Amino acid sequence: MLGPRQEFQSALFYEFSLEDHVPSNHLLRSIDRFVDLDDMRSHLRPFYSDIGRPSVDPELMIRMLLVGYIMGIRSERRLCEEVHVNLAYRWFCRLDLGDPVPDQSTFSKNRHGRFRESNLFRQLFESVVARCIKEGLVGGEVFATDASIIRADANKQNSTQKEDWDASSLDPDAVPRAVKEYLDVLDDAAFGAASEVKPKFTSHSDPASQWTGALKGPAFFAYSDNYLIDTDHAIIVDVEASRSIRQAEVGATRTMIARTRDTFGLYPQILAADTAYGAAENLNWLVNEEGILPHIPVFDRSRRSDGAFPATAFTFNHRANEYTCPAGNKLKKYWRKMSKLRTGVSKDGFIRYFARKSDCSACELKKQCTPNQPARKIARHIYEGARDRARELSLTDAYVDSQRRRKKVEMLFAHLKRIMKLDRLRLRGPNGAKDEFHLAATAQNLRKLAKLIPQPA
């Protein structure tokens, strides 16, 4: 039987409960169990005036921002529209059907003001990590680190070539916020102080972003999102924004390891990473200063591609400070007696050891050893001990396991870009990148908590 036509009839009274209309298996209902913002009001209180018009509830804004990052809604205008019409979003934000949704302009005012001054997003991120630890999701033994390049909100048309860029000519009192932040981080290890090499282009709108061609294809301005994760359940234990260059990313990892230890008392036995983290200085820091086993491929430029004997075919004698080659001859730093004692360490931290030309020219193995040079030389880093330790570790089964676990960071970045749609930043400046990365990492940890800890029946 054909049913009656649906006609719009507004009822005089409604009995409606949002609670009843959010499905029990909805992602936000699952996540809500782990969002604890009780301390936030007291944390923010000093940043509000005691007089004047009451503000929009900061907890409401944080909940709305979390909805945005969890559900991949990147625009604040769209977020406000979605919260207005979506029952589950309203429920998560503690808004009843008739409650007004804050205007999008409220977000930018608070982001750049109280939230940033109070380091609120860092607090929020750490509170969620603490919850992950409490729920037993962080083993604290094998950590992995990596960085992902995220496009900045800047373009080449509005930039200056390195020859014409002069940071000292900028007046901190007369420049936009993102430029002022750039001036503030010029001596910061994750930004200006990471390298003396000037980038090819500097953006006018966001000068702290890095001009990079690292993703092949056309170059662009970007920041690096650095993660330190516990590999048991891929919980992000720390996050840091940096310039998109290797030195800054390695520095960010050191910062994160130290901060995780100070904040949560987590001290990993193993750190897994890719070759970008395998420079001698970093391996030495991990092995000899931090006592962490580096499950990291050694960054080695001395590898031969011509099939000649690798450096590992030569034996080093610490006492005599010399190498012995496969033919049994010596390679030394200096063959002549030096009147002045020299370290022999070059700028890149390597000491070169040379075979005698007469030994090599008479050697039967020369073609396999040094086919194109009159005599063989071997470069040894001052931190070669740490490099050797990393090489030894790379032969173990635990290393293979760590490299498999390391892929979890890459999967988190893939999720960040594809599902949460954070492939381009909306906010400018190092603080904007920091805010976005903290909120995204918080959202990823919350999703993980919801997935791994089932709701009580």
Ligand code: SF4
């Ligand atoms: S070529 Fe020179 S360094 Fe190489 S094995 Fe022969 S003597 Fe030794």
